[in-house]
Amino acid sequence: MDYSKILSARAQALKPSGIRKFFDVAGTMENCISLGVGEPDFKTPWMIRDAGIKSLERGKTWYTSNAGLAQMRAGIADYLARRFELHYDPESEMLVTVGGSEAIDLALRAVLEPGDEVIIPEPCYVSYAPLTSLAGGVPVPVALKAENGFRLTAEELRAAITPRTKMLVLPFPCNPTGAVLRERHLAALAEVLQDTDILVLTDEIYAELTYGTRRHVSIASLPGMKERTIYINGFSKAYAMTGWRLGYVCAPVPLMKAMTKIHQYAIMCAPTTSQYAGIVALREGDEAIETMRDEYDMRRKFLVNALNRMGMTCFEPEGAFYVFPSIAVSGLGSEEFCEKLLFSKKVAVVPGTAFGDSGEGFVRISYSYSVAHLSEALGRIEEFLKECGHG
Structure with missing residues (x-):
């Protein structure tokens, strides 16, 4: 049987994740240090785990409503108002999802028609462009620049808009660069969008991992932006709950109704045990x-200083838990650098090209x-750079 004639062209055109490629190889090697997967090394805090355990002990193992437990949605609404000055109706403007990833997929499938364009600032998380293509849309990458701190500028956004533009993805704080958009940057983007019908998909999964004295600001909180914004967040990064697969999406009622219908048929509901754990996470x-963010902040400064010292120039990331250093000093391309580092020094990092073509050289x-x-990993990287002729 010729499966190439059976599989859909869209599925066959998808490229495997560049993140997992190196992680999977690293998993087969002894004494390998992986710095590749974006997963907290903290255990889920005990009171959250305990809530999940108790829900199982009490037999709370049934389906929830499609939108999620009412108590869960009320907790999300309170959390968003308290932490980010965002105000959503838990009854009509909110849906609990299987991680933020499902929410991204729902948002794209709910609004895209074949040929609709989606502006995607790159480098960025690996799923936006493939999911856009699967929904029939056309990804329009915008290459962000290191000299701008990998932030999307109003000028770059304006230049990317065409009559086919349906949506802008805002992946900030950003995986992989650690870039953050502050309120003034968001206001400039909002001004470009104000007289259009372009939607914004804002993925704020790293919102709580914003460093410095200024807290994270969501574009949905700016005047006139809530009505055009699909807000996505989740529990994986802030609460070290990656394996619980718990996220949520908030949006205006007409958009939410469309996303909920897709969710009903594709998923039914988010895991019940995870929702009971999430209720406690939001409340307690x-x-x-704060404890985890302080630890990440210390590591951030340590890593940036070390990389700059050895010649891998790196701007200081203001969010998430990644650095995105230049590897120009090595004289190698991104893929070659990562492959040679992995096999010669047993250190796994991810090539910048996994996050878009503009990631070449990082x-x-x-x-x-x-x-x-x-x-330990930095010591091995420094040895590798010396062998490449640096230092």
Whole structure:
């Protein structure tokens, strides 16, 4: 049987994730240090795990409503108002999803018609462009620049808009660069969009991992933007709950109704056990967030200083838990650098090209690992650079 004639052209055109490629190889090697996967090294805080355990012990194992437990949605609404000054109706403007990833997929499928264009700032998380294509849309990458701190500018946005533009993806704080859009940057983008019908999909999964004295600001909180914004967040990064697969999406009622219909048929509901754990995370997790963020902040500064010292120039990321250093000093391309580093020094990092063509010349290094883990990896990277002729 010739499966190439059976599989859909869209599915066959998808490229495997560039993140997983190196992670899978690293998993087969002894004494390999992986700095490749964006997953907290913290365990889910105990009170959250305990809530999940107790829900199982009490037999709370049934389906929830499609939108999620009412108590869960009320908790999300309170959390968003308290932490980010966002105000959504938990009854009509909110849906609990299987991680933020499902929410991204729902948003794209609910609004895109064949040929609709989606502006995607790159480098960025790997799923936006493939999911756009699967929904029949056309990804329009916008290459962000290191000299601008990998931020999307109003001028870049304006230049990318065409009559076919349906949506802008805002992936900030950004995986892989750690870039953050502050309120003034968001206001400039909002001004470009104000007289259009372009929607914004804002993925704020790293909102709680914003460093410095200024807190994260969502574009949905700016005047006139809530009505055109699909807001996505989740529990994986802030609460170290990656395996619980719990996220949510908030949007105006007409958009939410469309997303909920797709969710009904494709998923039914988010995991019940995870929702009971999430309720406690929202209610009691603020201190745990602060503790983990402080630790990440310390690692961030340590890693940026070390990389700059050895010649891998790196701007200081203001969010998430990644650095995105230049590898120009090595004289190698991104893929070649990562392959040689992995096989010669047993250190796994991710090529910048995994996050879009504009990532060439960079690699992503995660600091969701202990300082001891990072220190050993940095020593090996420095040896590798010397062998490449640097230093």
